[in-house]
Each structure stands twice: as structure tokens, then as C-alpha cells.
Amino acid sequence: MSTLTFLGGTGTVTGSKFLFDTGGSQVLVDCGLFQGLAPLRRRNWQQPPLDLDRLDAIVLTHAHLDHCGYLPVVVRHGWRGPVFTTEGTADLAAIVLADSAHLMMEEARQANQSGWSKHRPALPLYDAEDADRATRLFRPIDFGAARSIADGVDLEFGRAGHILGSAWAHLTLGNRSVVVSGDLGRPAHRVLQPPQPRPACDALLIESTYGDRPHDDAAATALFAETIRRTAARGGSVLIPAFAVDRTEVILVELAKLVRAGEIPDLPVFVDSPMALASLRVYRQAVAKSWPEIRPDLMNGEDAFDPGHLAELHTASQSMQANDPKKPSIIISASGMATGGRVLHHLKHMLPNNRHTILIVGYAAVGTRARSLVAGAREIKIHGRYVPVKAEVQVLDAFSAHADAGELLAWATTGPAPATTYVVHGEPESAATLADRLNTEHGWTAVVPRDGERVLV
DSSP, X not given: OOEEEEEESSSSSSOOEEEEEOSSOEEEEOOOOOOSSHHHHHHTXXXXXXXXXXXXXXXXSOSSHHHHTTHHHHHHTTOOOOEEEOHHHHHHHHHHHHHHXXXXXXXXXXXXXXXXXXXXXXXXXXXXXXXXXXXXXXXXXXXXXXXXXXXXXXXXXXXXXXXXXXEEEEEEETTEEEEEOOSOOOTTOSSBOOOOOOOOOSEEEEEOTTTTOXXXXXXXXXXXXXXXXXXXXTTOOEEEEOOTTTHHHHXXXXXXXXXXXXXXXXXXXXXXXXXXXHHHHHHHHHHHTTOTTBOGGGOXXXXXXXXXXXEEOOSHHHHHHTSSOSSOOEEEESOTTSXXXXXXHHHHHHTTOTTOEEEEOSOOOTTSHHHHHHTTOSEEEEXXXXXXXXXXXXXXXXXXXXXXXXXXXXXXXXXXXXXXXXXXXXXXXXXXXXXXXXXHHHOOOEEOOOTTOEEEO
């Protein structure tokens, strides 16, 4: 009988790795990087938790680091097998992994130069060559096309509506079938079509990032506009730490709509992230080519991603000039959880000034700077020094690309109940709440697996 081992994404929203073993073949679904708390991050440096000589294939549900960012590590340890993705994921993951390697190398360089790391010397987890070798392994598959990916293992992708290319994965293992949700998007996503319904299956793995709470879209949009108006009125600027892939595009679409409706002033908008700009090119190409993932209303001929005064900051010198805006502006910069990247330099300059606003528009994992700001920290540590938090901090979860509790339940419970549902990729309270609702409201067998647990499929 086939087995499933949970190697990450349990008790946390990061590090997703699910290993399926038929006895003759092994397939890993997602190869995510651990982020957030130091004990989690240290796991990235340990020996890979699987026998790479026995692994036949890797499946990526989408291009976020917590689902694909560990791939260069297994490549660095010698793995050279196929990585099955959708076309959109292949395009975006190549950008994400290259940027991740660059940031790791740059952080190690700065740490060694400034001496703020306890490691001598500080080293990157992986480098640009590892990331490049990883992307050469990608084997794109169309949505809805069944494909044999290992002896006795078939794969089919369905649209997940989370980011461009995101998919749920339907695996057939002999006479058993499993659906892995990946990260599920929202019916109200501003760029993408809603997730496709899941097929019938014997086992379901469902994410639970927002498994214990709803999103309020109307209130979020109103607060978003009001925050921009209020900040501009006092002469300040708005800094939005945003995931470079998808969140930047969603924010740009919303800003454009608000400007055209006269709901916010027509301010300069800076996109300051090489990865976000590369991702934006992929999204624009998807719109131009009328990819089926894109919402039809965006394909009307005008640039849905341009609020009017959009400036793309490609160089470090351009980024530094935007650190201290001379007039009210909106800066969108990665990373979304403020774990690295150019956003840290903007935070250092803007946090001490009470005219400015830091707008947190997505999920912030425990142990990240964004989570500290959400929790009301009075100072945060950046590049070895503490920076006082005097700027306004506003939180808008409804801009998340993750389905909320009701949307997760609606997607999961359409169709016959699986024999077992495993609630993964969520913090403990969120996962437990979603599992309890599946059990009590729908009579399902839903469990929150333990890290390292192995079960029969």
C-alpha cells in the first residue's frame, strides 16, 4: 500500500513537503523553504529529510518560496530528476528561485562585511548556480492533462486561483487517489479566475492558512483607500511590503481601480523589487495571451496594472532615491513578510517617521518582521540594529490570495467526502479549527498530521 509522509507544512505555513511512496516509486509534492522562527529556518540547513536516490519526481503546486524554495537545496545535494509544474509556475519559479539565491548571497556578503552574523564566514543556503540547475529540471504540464510521472503514479493539475500557474495536484497511486490543494485562491481574486472544483479522491490534503477566520473584502477596500488618503493628507507615504509574485499585481489592479473612481489621490506608485517587476512582465504576458486563468474583465485593452503614475525601480540607486519620498507616494516592495530584500531599507528609513504608514496586506508568519509589526512591536531589528516603530501600521488580511475559512470549506466539501482529510499548511490554531469544522459540521474524518508522521493512503 502507498504511504504519505509529512516532511513540512505541518504546524506551520512554511516548508511544505509531502512524500508519497508506492513501494516502487517516490514522488514529493512541493519542496518548500521553511521561514519565520529560527528553529524552522535552521531545518533548511539540515540534511534533506528524504532519500534522494529513491526519489523519482517532484511536483510543485506553485511558485511561492514556501512551496518551491527548497528545490535548489536538493539539487545542491545531487538530485537531478524531473520537476513537474504548470507553465505559469515554471515561468514564475525561475524568477523566484533566482531572486532567492541572489538575496541569500547578498545577505551573506553584507553579514561578512558588517560582522553582524554569528557565523564565520556567513554562507548562503544556496547560490545562483544551484537555482539555475533547479529550473532546468522543470517539466510543464497543461491544466487538465493527465500524465504518468513515475511508475504507478499519474498526475493531473487543476487551477487553484492563488497565483498565476498555481494548481491543486490530483495524484493517482495505483487504485487510490489523492488531491493536494496547494494554496487555494479566492473567488474574489482581482486578477485570477476562481479555483476549479476538486475531483473525487480517497484522501485530501488541504491548506489552512486562514482556516480559522473570514476575509471582509468590502471593509478592506474601504480601509485601504482611507489609509492612503489619510497618510497623503499628513504629507506621508505608504509602504506596502508585498509578495513579489501576485500580491504586487493585485495591489496595482486595486490602486488603478481606486484612482479611476476618484477614491484616492493620483500619487506616484513605485514598484521596487526586481522579482516583482519580472513577475509583472509574466502577468502582463498572460493577459496579452488571454490565458484561461486570467479574469476576462482584465482583457479589455488597457493596462490593468498601471494606476497612472507607475514607476519601475530597477536599480539599487533608484531604490535608495525612493527611501525618503519628497512628496506623498506609494511604495510596493518585497518581501511581503519583510524577511529580506529592498523593503528592509525602506523600513529603516520610514518606520521612525510618524507621517508614514506601513500597510501589511497579506499573511505574516510567526517569527517574521511583518508579524512583529502586526503584533504592535515598538522596534524591530534590521541588519543588526533596532529601528523604532513610529510610523502608522495598518493590517489588511483581505488582500491575501489565500482562501478564507468559508471558502476553504466550500471548495473542500463540494463533491463526495474523502475517506480522510489532512489539514496542513497552517499554524496550529488555524489548522485545528478547520479540521474541527470539517468533523463537526460535515461529519468528515479530518486530522491535523504531526511533523514527520507517516500514514497509509
